[in-house]
Amino acid sequence: MTPYWEPGTPYGPGAVVTYEGHRYKIIQPHTSQTDWPPTIPSLWGRLSDEDPGDWGGYEKQHPANHQPAPEYHPPPPEGQQVEIPHEERKQHWYDLDDKRKTELEVGGGLLAGLGLLGAGYAMYKHHEKSEEDATDTWAVQNWVHDGEARRIEYGKRGPQGPAQWILNRGKDIPANAIVVGPEHDWMLWICRAYIDGTLQIGKASNVFQKGAVIGYEGKEHQIDTYEILVGDMHGLQWVDASGHLNVENLGLRPVEGGRDKDGSPLYIAEAPHNGATHPGVASPKLDGALIPYGGKQVQVHNYRILCYNY
CATH class of the missing domain: 2.10.10.20 (Carbohydrate-binding module superfamily 5/12)
Incomplete structure (x- = not known):
């Protein structure tokens, strides 16, 4: 295959x-x-x-005779008045010169984006506008831009594999989102979201206040703009793990999860806690999976990692 x-x-x-x-x-x-x-x-x-x-x-x-759909370009963020080329979006904020940064702050939607970070995109640190704010805003706008493109492509072509991240907002859960399990009388799905320069894995449900809950720095954060994992479990399986994750010992390739602040990968975990199975995150740096629960992050020693069947 x-x-x-x-x-x-x-x-x-x-x-x-x-x-x-x-x-x-x-x-x-x-x-x-x-x-x-x-x-x-x-x-x-x-x-x-x-x-x-x-x-x-x-x-x-x-x-x-199929003709591929034209490339989709998501609408610019509110307040964006200057063109942001695709190649420029791949650059880090600190790689841009001061003149270009000023142009983007004023005409590139970054000033409006600062407000979005505090409200919808869960900026972890709240303080006066700074270079760190601009860096976070630049990164999160590019994440949303790419996510919008993938969501539209998914709507046109359907799933392109057994697991795929698509941008989602609020409590409307896609029909083929991958279920982890029931908690009480509601379901839990796998999601991820941008927070404090990282892409963290958490849980989504239509009973949550904003649609998703992400664990970070020991706390739960309510998120209304996030990516949700859709796909088909016929091409996937959960593999047992414990303690510090050793990816080579899994025997299968894990599904792309998130990334930490240093760029290291984070992997999709499910772990039992308080009578239910919860989505969470695992990595070689953690002594067990971390799941968001009860307003904080809970560490579970034995867990499973989502992997491809091949």
Whole structure:
């Protein structure tokens, strides 16, 4: 089975992946990013579709005369008056010169974005406007921009693999969101959201105040703009783990989760607590999974990690 392309994955010489129903072979070895899909010709070459092989039932079949949908460009954030090129969005805030930073702060929607961080995007630290505020605002706007594009693509083409993150808002949970389990008389789903320069994993439910709850720095944070994991558990499985996570011992490739402030990966966990199973986060740096529960984060020694079947 040809593996599905995933962001945050090192691809070396000879790598072949599935993306949007087609196979691609690596040209330039690299670690993948959300905005570097296999359709970039300098990184990947598309293979013939005449012998697709075993796709596992997840590919989206297209007729021979199918024309790909035009690239979607999400609407700019409120207050944005200057153009922000795609290549510039891939840069860190501190890589931009002072003149460009000023242009973006005034005309790029960053001033409006500061308010969004405090309200909808859960900025962890609240203080007067600073370089750190601008850095967070720049990062979260790019995250939302990319998430909007993926959500629209998902609406047009449906799922492109057994697991896919799509942007979501509020309490309306997509029909094929991956369920972790019931808690009392409601369900819990897997989500992630931007908070304090990180992408943290948490839980979503239509009974929560804003739709999602993320654990960070020992506390629960209510979130109304987040990504939710959709897909098909026929292509996934939960693998037992305990204590400090050793990814190599899983035997299977874990699904992309989040990232910590230092850029290290965070993985999707489920852990039992107080009579229910809860979504959470695990990593080699944590002595067990952390789940948001009861206004704080709870550490659970024995847990499971979500992995692909191949």
